[in-house]
Amino acid sequence: MILVTGANGLAGSAMIREFARQSYPVKALVRSRRSAQALEALTAVDLVEGDMLHPETLTNALSGVDRVLLISSPNQQMMETQCTFIDAAKKAGVRHIIKLSGVTTSLDSSFLFSRMHAEISRYLEQSGLGWTFLRPSQFMTEYLREVPTIVAERAFFLPFEEAKLAPVDLEDIAKAAFALLTQPEHEGKTYMMSGPEALNMTEIAEQISLATGSTVRYVNISPEERKQAQLTAGIPAYIVDALDMQSSLRREGNGEEVVHLETHTTLGIRPTPFAEFAHRHAADFLGTSAWGAAQNGQKHPLDLRTLPSA
Numbered sequence: 001m002i003l004v005t006g007a008n009g010l011a012g013s014a015m016i017r018e019f020a021r022q023s024y025p026v027k028a029l030v031r032s033r034r035s036a037q038a039l040e041a042l043t044a045v046d047l048v049e050g051d052m053l054h055p056e057t058l059t060n061a062l063s064g065v066d067r068v069l070l071i072s073s074p075n076q077q078m079m080e081t082q083c084t085f086i087d088a089a090k091k092a093g094v095r096h097i098i099k100l101s102g103v104t105t106s107l108d109s110s111f112l113f114s115r116m117h118a119e120i121s122r123y124l125e126q127s128g129l130g131w132t133f134l135r136p137s138q139f140m141t142e143y144l145r146e147v148p149t150i151v152a153e154r155a156f157f158l159p160f161e162e163a164k165l166a167p168v169d170l171e172d173i174a175k176a177a178f179a180l181l182t183q184p185e186h187e188g189k190t191y192m193m194s195g196p197e198a199l200n201m202t203e204i205a206e207q208i209s210l211a212t213g214s215t216v217r218y219v220n221i222s223p224e225e226r227k228q229a230q231l232t233a234g235i236p237a238y239i240v241d242a243l244d245m246q247s248s249l250r251r252e253g254n255g256e257e258v259v260h261l262e263t264h265t266t267l268g269i270r271p272t273p274f275a276e277f278a279h280r281h282a283a284d285f286l287g288t289s290a291w292g293a294a295q296n297g298q299k300h301p302l303d304l305r306t307l308p309s310a
């Protein structure tokens with residue numbers, strides 16, 4: 001049996017929808033069943049409650065589980081959450097953990113979450129369990145965070161200057177995770193994964209303009225303006241600082257512009273271009289979907305978990 005953690009989050013719920021599409025049985029770990037009703041309605045999904053920080057709550061979730069896809073929130077507790085979970089999984093007889101992190105995962109990184117992902121990966125490698133690392137680039141859904149100003153002002157505001165990124169579609173990551181979890185030959189391997197093109201923010205704006213038939217502008221802002229907007233939106237200061245560092249690394253060129261299609265090729269997944277993602281979400285970017293309309297005038301950036309299907 002396979003367990004996906006963080007199943008009610010942005011990435012985790014995409015993974016669970018892929019299992020449902022394939023009618024392949026999966027356990028979905030959530031902290032609260034009440035807030036995960038959309039998952040409960042899916043076929044072949046066994047919703048289980050538990051808190052990864054509290055092993056005593058995981059007995060039912062881990063019972064009969066052989067493989068796990070390890071995901072939790074990028075927050076201050078991420079290391080403790082995932083390392084505690086690894087210990088509990090080992091004790092419960094899990095054999096293999098697939099860990100979702102990112103392309104910039106490195107013990108030397110100045111970006112807090114890249115460093116934490118590397119620490120957790122090292123902990124997993126040393127745990128004696130089988131491991132596989134799935135390391136995607138920026139999710140394309142990150143641009144849905146810009147919907148409030150795209151709807152209100154037909155513009156989005158970031159401090160990335162001319163930096164290029166190669167964002168990847170969560171649907172592609174979900175297909176990759178499904179393959180890594182259901183095929184035996186991926187143990188001990190690392191899978192880097194990006195979208196098919198490196199694009200700067202002006203090019204992203206052009207793609208959204210084409211998809212929506214309405215001009216959207218990219219406006220470069222200073223790092224300080226970005227930080228102020230995030231603090232005003234209620235983002236915790238340590239996350240604002242971490243994102244500020246990430247922006248700085250992106251401006252310098254930190255490897256996120258590199259296109260990695262080797263995982264798509266190995267696993268037989270068609271790489272989704274950004275244009276296709278933008279078309280899929282055209283009504284969100286235009287503010288004509290219920291979700292897009294609700295973002296008009298919202299604070300920025302927003303919690304994407306309100307999106308019906310990212």
Ligand SMILES: NC(=O)c1ccc[n+]([C@@H]2O[C@H](COP(=O)([O-])OP(=O)(O)OC[C@H]3O[C@@H](n4cnc5c(N)ncnc54)[C@H](OP(=O)(O)O)[C@@H]3O)[C@@H](O)[C@H]2O)c1
Nearest residue numbers: 006008009010011031051052053072073074101102138139
């Ligand atoms: N955004 C990107 O561009 C990007 C790119 C590459 C990699 N990543 C990585 O992708 C990962 C997932 O991100 P995401 O956006 O999907 O995060 P998310 O939406 O915050 O989802 C994380 C989920 O983990 C659950 N969780 C947190 N602590 C838990 C605990 N103690 N016990 C049980 N469940 C717990 C949360 O549960 P609740 O619903 O109860 O809060 C939430 O549903 C992160 O590690 C991030 O670093 C992100």
